[in-house]
Amino acid sequence: MKNIKNDLNKKLLHQNNSADLKTITQLKICQKTAQNFAELENGIAVLSDLYHNKSYVYSGKIADELNIFKKNQMQELESIWEEELFDKLNNEDVLQKYLLELQFFQFIKTVPIHERRDFCVISRLRFKDNTTNKSLLHKMFYFSNEHEDIELALCLYNFDFSQAFHYEGKIINTANGNVMQQNEAGNFSFLSSREKEILKMLQKGKQSKEIASLLFISKNTVSRHRQNILEKMKVNNTAEACTLAVKLKWI
Amino acid sequence: MKNIKNDLNKKLLHQNNSADLKTITQLKICQKTAQNFAELENGIAVLSDLYHNKSYVYSGKIADELNIFKKNQMQELESIWEEELFDKLNNEDVLQKYLLELQFFQFIKTVPIHERRDFCVISRLRFKDNTTNKSLLHKMFYFSNEHEDIELALCLYNFDFSQAFHYEGKIINTANGNVMQQNEAGNFSFLSSREKEILKMLQKGKQSKEIASLLFISKNTVSRHRQNILEKMKVNNTAEACTLAVKLKWI
Numbered sequence: 001m002k003n004i005k006n007d008l009n010k011k012l013l014h015q016n017n018s019a020d021l022k023t024i025t026q027l028k029i030c031q032k033t034a035q036n037f038a039e040l041e042n043g044i045a046v047l048s049d050l051y052h053n054k055s056y057v058y059s060g061k062i063a064d065e066l067n068i069f070k071k072n073q074m075q076e077l078e079s080i081w082e083e084e085l086f087d088k089l090n091n092e093d094v095l096q097k098y099l100l101e102l103q104f105f106q107f108i109k110t111v112p113i114h115e116r117r118d119f120c121v122i123s124r125l126r127f128k129d130n131t132t133n134k135s136l137l138h139k140m141f142y143f144s145n146e147h148e149d150i151e152l153a154l155c156l157y158n159f160d161f162s163q164a165f166h167y168e169g170k171i172i173n174t175a176n177g178n179v180m181q182q183n184e185a186g187n188f189s190f191l192s193s194r195e196k197e198i199l200k201m202l203q204k205g206k207q208s209k210e211i212a213s214l215l216f217i218s219k220n221t222v223s224r225h226r227q228n229i230l231e232k233m234k235v236n237n238t239a240e241a242c243t244l245a246v247k248l249k250w251i
Numbered sequence: 252m253k254n255i256k257n258d259l260n261k262k263l264l265h266q267n268n269s270a271d272l273k274t275i276t277q278l279k280i281c282q283k284t285a286q287n288f289a290e291l292e293n294g295i296a297v298l299s300d301l302y303h304n305k306s307y308v309y310s311g312k313i314a315d316e317l318n319i320f321k322k323n324q325m326q327e328l329e330s331i332w333e334e335e336l337f338d339k340l341n342n343e344d345v346l347q348k349y350l351l352e353l354q355f356f357q358f359i360k361t362v363p364i365h366e367r368r369d370f371c372v373i374s375r376l377r378f379k380d381n382t383t384n385k386s387l388l389h390k391m392f393y394f395s396n397e398h399e400d401i402e403l404a405l406c407l408y409n410f411d412f413s414q415a416f417h418y419e420g421k422i423i424n425t426a427n428g429n430v431m432q433q434n435e436a437g438n439f440s441f442l443s444s445r446e447k448e449i450l451k452m453l454q455k456g457k458q459s460k461e462i463a464s465l466l467f468i469s470k471n472t473v474s475r476h477r478q479n480i481l482e483k484m485k486v487n488n489t490a491e492a493c494t495l496a497v498k499l500k501w502i
Contacts, residue, residue, distance in 0.1 A: 033287045040284055040392065040405075042369060042425040061369065061426035118293060118312065122412055134428040141291065154291075159428035161373055161421065162413030170412065174293040175312035177385040177410035 004098045005081070011105055023051075023145050030143060030152055034058045035074070043158030044069065048080040051151050055080055062158060085157065089136070090126040093167060097123050097138065100169040104140070105150070106244070107171060107180070110232060113148050117141065119180075123169030124160050135160045138169075191232060191250060198225050200251045203242040255349045256332070258498055262356055274302075274396050281394060281403055285309045286325070294409030295320065299331035302402050306331055313409060336408065340387070341377040344418060348374050348389065351420040353498065355391070356401070358422060358431070361483060364395050370431075374420030375411050386411045389420075442483060442501060449476050451502045454493040 027049065034045035035058045042060035049055065055077040063069040068084045086094050104121045111119060125136045137160035143152035171180040191199065201211045208226070212219040226238060235241045245251045278300065285296035286309045293311035300306065306328040314320040319335045337345050355372045362370060376387045388411035394403035422431040442450065452462045459477070463470040477489060486492045496502045 032283075033291055036284045036287045040368075062428075065427050117291075132428075159423075159425060160413075161423050161428075161430065162411075162415045163417060164413045164415035166414060172410075172412050174410060176316050177313075177383075177412075179412065 004095070004102060008098060008102055008105070009080075011102070023151060026143055026145070026152065030154055031056055031058075034154060034156075037156050038073075041156075041158045043156060044082075044085065045157075046082045046085075046155040048153040048155070049151070050080060050153065053080055054078055055082065057082065060158075080153070082155070088127055090128055093123070093125045096167075096169060097125065100171075101140065104142075104171055106233065108142055108150065109148075113144050116144055118173050118175040119171060120174060121169060121171055124164075124167050125157075126167070135167075137162070191229060191245075195225055195229050195232070196245075196251055198222065199229055199241060199245055202226070202238050203246070203251060255346070255353060255498065259349060259353055259356070260331075262353070274402060277394055277396070277403065281405055282307055282309075285405060285407075288407050289324075292407075292409045294407060295333075295336065296408075297333045297336075297406040299404040299406070300402070301331060301404065304331055305329055306333065308333060311409075331404070333406070339378055341379055344374070344376045347418075347420060348376065351422075352391065355393075355422055357484060357495070359393050359401065360399075364399055367393060367395055369424050369426040370422060371425060372420060372422055375415075375418050376408075377418070386418075388413070442480060442496075446476055446480050446483075447496075447502055449473065450480055450492060450496055453477070453489050454497070454502060 027047075030047050034047045034056065037043055037045045038058035038060040042062050044060065044063055045058040047056045047058075057069050057075040057077060059069045059073065059075070066085070066088055068088065069075055100121055100123060104119075108116055108119060121138075121140045123138045125138055127134065127136075136157050139156045141154045142150045143154070145151045172178070173180070197215070198211055201214070206214075208219055208222045212222045215222075229241055230237070233241050233244060235244060242251075278298075281298050285298045285307065288294055288296045289309035289311040293313050295311065295314055296309040298307045298309075308320050308326040308328060310320045310324065310326070317336070317339055319339065320326055351372055351374055355370075359367055359370060372389075372391045374389050376389055378385065378387075387408050390407045392405045393401045394405070396402045423429070424431070448466070449462055452465070457465075459470055459473045463473045466473075480492055481488070484492050484495060486495060493502075
C-alpha cells in the first residue's frame with residue numbers, strides 16, 4: 001500500500017503551482033462547499049491543498065460517531081492524507097481506493113479542463129471492525145488551476161445507504177450518468193489493446209524494429225503507436241509509461 | 252396519486268409561519284447549499300419555501316441531459332412541486348416518493364427540533380422511458396423554524412450509481428448510519444401494535460367501552476392509548492388520526 005501512496009504523493013505534490021488570486025478564490029469556494037456538505041449530510045469533507053501539502057477537514061456528526069477529528073468543526077492537517085479516518089477502515093478497501101485514485105489522476109489529465117469537474121471517483125469503504133455492516137460512501141473531485149495542474153482534491157465521506165453488494169470503486173460522469181468502462185482486469189483502459197501489446201513488448205526491452213517485425217506492421221506504425229501512448233498517458237518517455245502502466249496493472 | 256399529493260399540500264402549506272429574520276437567514280443558507288450541490292454534483296436541487304408556496308430550482312448539467320429546467324442556472328417556481336422533473340419519472344416511483352414524504356412529515360414532527368436535521372428521506376426514481384437503466388437518487392431534508400413548523404424542504408437529485416436492486420425509499424439517520432425500521436407492510440411504525448389495533452377499532456366506529464371489553468382491558472387504559480396515539484401522530488382528534496393512518500397504510 002505504501003508504494004501506491006508514495007506514487008500518489010509524487011504525482012500530486014510535484015506539479016507546477018502558483019498561488020494566484022484565482023487559486024485562492026477556488027480554495028475559498030471549495031472550503032465553503034466542504035463545510036456545506038459536512039453540515040447538511042453530517043459527513044466528513046476533506047479538502048486537500050496539493051500545493052501546500054495540507055488539508056482542511058470539516059466534520060459533521062459522523063465524526064463523533066466514529067470518534068475521530070474531535071474537538072472542533074474545522075481542523076487543518078499538515079498532510080493530504082486523512083490518516084485518522086483511514087485507521088478506522090478496512091485495509092483492502094483503502095488500498096483499492098488509492099489504486100483507483102491513481103487511475104483517476106491519470107484519467108482526468110486526458111479530459112479537457114472545462115469537463116474535469118464532471119467526473120469523480122466513488123468507492124465504498126467498509127470499517128475495520130465490521131460488526132454493524134455499515135460502510136462509508138466516498139466521493140472525490142479534483143479541481144485544476146489555469147495551468148491545468150490539479151491543485152485541490154475534495155473528498156466527501158458519508159454513510160452508505162445503498163445496500164448494494166459490490167465494493168469496487170468507479171469513475172463516474174455526474175453530468176450524464178455514465179460509468180467509465182473498465183476492462184476485464186478491472187482497470188480503466190484508455191490505451192487500445194494494440195497499444196498495450198506494444199507497451200508490454202517495450203517493457204520487456206524490445207526495440208521498435210523488433211516489434212514491427214513481430215506484429216507484421218511497419219516501423220513507422222510502431223513509432224506512431226509509441227507517440228500515441230505517451231500522449232494518452234501524459235508522460236514524457238517510454239520508461240515512464242512502462243513504470244506507470246505496471247503500477248496501474250494495465251500490462 | 253393526486254390524493255396523496257393533496258394531503259401533502261394540506262400538511263405542508265398550512266402551518267403557522269412567520270417571515271422573521273431567522274427564517275430569511277435560513278432561506279439564504281439553504282439556497283447556497285442548493286447551489287453548491289448543483290455545481291459540485293451536476294445535480295438538481297429544489298428548495299421549496301412552504302410558507303410562500305414557491306420553489307427555487309438550481310440545476311447542474313443533469314438538467315440539460317434530461318432536457319428540463321432549461322434557460323438558466325436558477326429558476327423560481329410558483330409551486331412546491333417540480334412537475335417538469337416528475338414528468339420524466341416512473342409514476343409508481345413518484346407515488347412511492349409522495350407516500351414516503353407523508354410518512355417522513357409525520358415522523359419528523361416526533362423528533363426534537365435540534366435533531367431533525369439528522370434525518371432525511373432517500374429514494375431511487377427510475378425514468379419513465381427506462382431504456383438506459385439509469386435512475387436518480389433523491390434525498391430530502393426538512394428545515395424547521397423556531398415555532399417548530401417545517402418551513403423549507405430541500406430536495407436533491409442526482410444520478411444513482413449504487414447499482415443496488417431495491418427501489419424502496421427509506422428514512423435514514425445521517426449521523427449514525429441507522430435506517431429507520433419499517434414494519435412488514437413497509438411503513439414506519441411509530442405506533443405500537445396495540446395502538447394500531449385500537450385505532451383500527453376506532454376507525455370501524457367502535458366506542459372506548461366496547462374496545463375495552465373486546466381487549467379485556469379497562470376503559471381508562473383505552474383512553475390512555477387514544478391519548479398516546481394523538482400525541483404520537485401530532486393530530487387533534489381520533490377522526491384525523493384514522494384518516495391519516497389509512498393514508499399511511501398503517502391500518
